[in-house]
Amino acid sequence: xxxxEPREVERIHPVADPGVEHHVERWTDVDEAAxxxxxxxxxxxFGMVPLLCIAFVVFYFAIDRSxxxxxxxxHAPAQHTLMGLAAGMAILLVGVGxxxxxxxxxxxxxxxxxxxxxxxxxxxxxxxxxxFSAGVEDSGIGRRKMIGTSLAGALGxxxxxxxxxxxxxxxxxxxxxxxxxxxxxxxAEGVHLVTDVTYNRIKAAEMEIGQLIxxxxxxxxxxxxxxxxxxxxEKAKASIIIxxxxxxxxxxxxxxxxxxxxxxxxxxxxxxxxxxxxxxWEQQTHHLLCPxxxxxxxxxxxxxxxxxxxxxxxxxxxxxVDAQGFLVAQRDFDVPVGPSxxxxxxxxxxxxxxx
Amino acid sequence: xxxxxxxxxxxxxxxxxxxxxFVLGAAYAAVAPTSVQADGGVPAEIASGKAMFTTNCSSCxxxxxxxTSQGPSLVGVGxxxxxxxVSTGRMPMxxxxxxxxRRTNTYSAEEIRAMAAYVQSLGxxxxxxxxxxxxxxxxxxxxxxxxxxxxxxxxSACHNFxxxxxxxxxxxYAPSLVGVSGKDIYEALRTGPQQMPVFSKGxxxxxxxxxxxxxLSELHEVPNGGFTLGGLGPVSEGFWTWVLxxxxxxxxxxxxxxxxxxxx
Numbered sequence: 001x002x003x004x005e006p007r008e009v010e011r012i013h014p015v016a017d018p019g020v021e022h023h024v025e026r027w028t029d030v031d032e033a034a035x036x037x038x039x040x041x042x043x044x045x046f047g048m049v050p051l052l053c054i055a056f057v058v059f060y061f062a063i064d065r066s067x068x069x070x071x072x073x074x075h076a077p078a079q080h081t082l083m084g085l086a087a088g089m090a091i092l093l094v095g096v097g098x099x100x101x102x103x104x105x106x107x108x109x110x111x112x113x114x115x116x117x118x119x120x121x122x123x124x125x126x127x128x129x130x131x132f133s134a135g136v137e138d139s140g141i142g143r144r145k146m147i148g149t150s151l152a153g154a155l156g157x158x159x160x161x162x163x164x165x166x167x168x169x170x171x172x173x174x175x176x177x178x179x180x181x182x183x184x185x186x187x188a189e190g191v192h193l194v195t196d197v198t199y200n201r202i203k204a205a206e207m208e209i210g211q212l213i214x215x216x217x218x219x220x221x222x223x224x225x226x227x228x229x230x231x232x233x234e235k236a237k238a239s240i241i242i243x244x245x246x247x248x249x250x251x252x253x254x255x256x257x258x259x260x261x262x263x264x265x266x267x268x269x270x271x272x273x274x275x276x277x278x279x280x281w282e283q284q285t286h287h288l289l290c291p292x293x294x295x296x297x298x299x300x301x302x303x304x305x306x307x308x309x310x311x312x313x314x315x316x317x318x319x320x321v322d323a324q325g326f327l328v329a330q331r332d333f334d335v336p337v338g339p340s341x342x343x344x345x346x347x348x349x350x351x352x353x354x355x
Numbered sequence: 356x357x358x359x360x361x362x363x364x365x366x367x368x369x370x371x372x373x374x375x376x377f378v379l380g381a382a383y384a385a386v387a388p389t390s391v392q393a394d395g396g397v398p399a400e401i402a403s404g405k406a407m408f409t410t411n412c413s414s415c416x417x418x419x420x421x422x423t424s425q426g427p428s429l430v431g432v433g434x435x436x437x438x439x440x441v442s443t444g445r446m447p448m449x450x451x452x453x454x455x456x457r458r459t460n461t462y463s464a465e466e467i468r469a470m471a472a473y474v475q476s477l478g479x480x481x482x483x484x485x486x487x488x489x490x491x492x493x494x495x496x497x498x499x500x501x502x503x504x505x506x507x508x509x510x511s512a513c514h515n516f517x518x519x520x521x522x523x524x525x526x527x528y529a530p531s532l533v534g535v536s537g538k539d540i541y542e543a544l545r546t547g548p549q550q551m552p553v554f555s556k557g558x559x560x561x562x563x564x565x566x567x568x569x570x571l572s573e574l575h576e577v578p579n580g581g582f583t584l585g586g587l588g589p590v591s592e593g594f595w596t597w598v599l600x601x602x603x604x605x606x607x608x609x610x611x612x613x614x615x616x617x618x619x
Contacts, residue, residue: 210553282527283552289524
């Protein structure tokens with residue numbers, strides 16, 4: 001750029017282009033002793049790597065797997081800690097050595113590489129179009145149109161074998177399928193409420209105010225052995241929590257006066273937001289909190305939502321006692337348990353203030 | 356006219372009055388409530404417990420443990436509730452707040468027993484457990500594994516899967532169970548302190564409670580294999596990733612891009 005006229009950029013911008021910074025040589029370029037010192041440093045770093053790898057192998061075989069080390073408040077397995085330190089240091093030294101090599105010893109000459117246009121030249125593009133047109137002419141598709149039409153049909157029908165595979169994704173989720181699956185649980189008239197894990201029946205008279213029981217339907221006990229897949233499906237919907245509250249300190253609507261047994265109420269354990277199991281119950285406030293997204297339900301008020309993203313009240317299971325005083329279900333839930341879905345009929349869900 | 360007759364009757368009346376007073380006095384002595392008996396033992400413990408209760412607890416729980424606007428009724432909470440709350444230093448509560456935190460207990464075992472006996476006399480509730488009810492020794496591996504299943508089903512919602520505790524609404528929290536004694540866990544399960552629900556014998560037998568205690572002590576003996584970072588999840592983990600991880604990488608990037616010592 002040696003021209004007497006000021007360039008365009010210089011006319012627009014008042015500050016002149018400073019150009020490329022003046023090149024300054026490194027100590028290692030001008031002082032052979034410095035270069036040798038850096039060489040020794042880098043060689044030492046690379047030389048440490050085999051030693052660390054040997055240490056890793058030694059740690060693997062020599063250290064008792066149950067031994068632990070305590071440092072900086074950490075109580076960790078000794079073998080894993082030392083193996084990690086050895087392997088990590090080895091990889092770090094390879095990297096640091098390589099960087100030092102490139103920064104201080106390799107060629108320091110600055111190079112400039114000009115960019116060029118990505119697009120092809122006009123001649124190349126004209127030539128490509130001409131070759132394509134010649135190919136079309138050669139195939140004769142302009143004269144024999146039947147070939148083109150039948151090819152289009154053949155390619156189109158190839159989608160059918162691919163699409164028919166979607167049938168494997170399961171039965172069509174119509175109203176009948178929903179009624180048989182997500183809109184019912186194994187709860188039914190007379191099914192005993194039993195403790196989760198241990199499957200013990202629950203005596204209503206033995207429950208105390210403030211008590212919480214994580215419970216399941218008794219029919220799951222057999223299913224757990226006979227049909228584990230069905231067991232998982234049914235447990236995911238049928239899980240319940242039973243709580244006992246002072247009957248004088250809770251609100252029971254007229255339509256649900258016979259749903260509880262002297263302050264013992266039973267609710268679905270599945271959050272109506274996205275279906276997390278919930279049993280985080282505060283016995284004094286009667287609030288049930290979902291740990292996933294903090295939806296909060298008031299079990300002393302038919303399970304209405306008092307906080308959080310859930311929109312539907314927690315479904316309540318009507319219960320009674322059998323002749324021996326054990327808790328049993330009156331029937332299945334009146335509404336589908338768990339999170340909502342597009343086709344769900346939400347007119348039967350309890351809303352705060354319903355009778 | 357009537358004077359001689361009256362004179363004759365007077366001694367008889369005096370005798371009658373004397374006899375009546377004796378009968379009344381004897382009857383009263385027989386039906387009157389027996390006061391403190393030094394030899395009886397138990398009533399004396401209750402009496403000293405009542406005295407301590409009046410001094411330390413009654414300002415919030417009422418002079419007879421009936422409860423006030425400041426504290427709940429203690430009728431029927433049982434001796435185990437007193438032992439749990441006082442021996443862990445939660446009660447007497449130092450300052451009103453969302454929840455009574457664990458503190459150093461300043462009462463002797465006898466003093467706690469006396470207060471517990473008094474509260475138990477107000478209304479029956481869970482008794483202070485005996486060691487065989489909460490001592491986890493002698494359980495098989497299968498039983499301890501079942502304790503883990505019971506813990507994850509019943510306790511992990513609030514106390515976290517590893518028993519490290521968790522947050523509740525409005526400043527309340529489920530405390531960490533690391534280092535908590537088996538007796539404290541037993542008493543808390545049976546009495547339901549503060550927001551914690553009750554887990555009674557009908558739903559969780561003494562053996563199952565021992566399994567849970569055994570599982571927790573075994574869980575907390577195993578090396579944790581890393582920093583908990585306060586157990587706050589993505590908040591503290593993200594903080595350390597940004598500060599240490601990305602900060603350290605930025606440091607390396609700056610060092611690589613720097614020109615190093617130049618021979619000016």
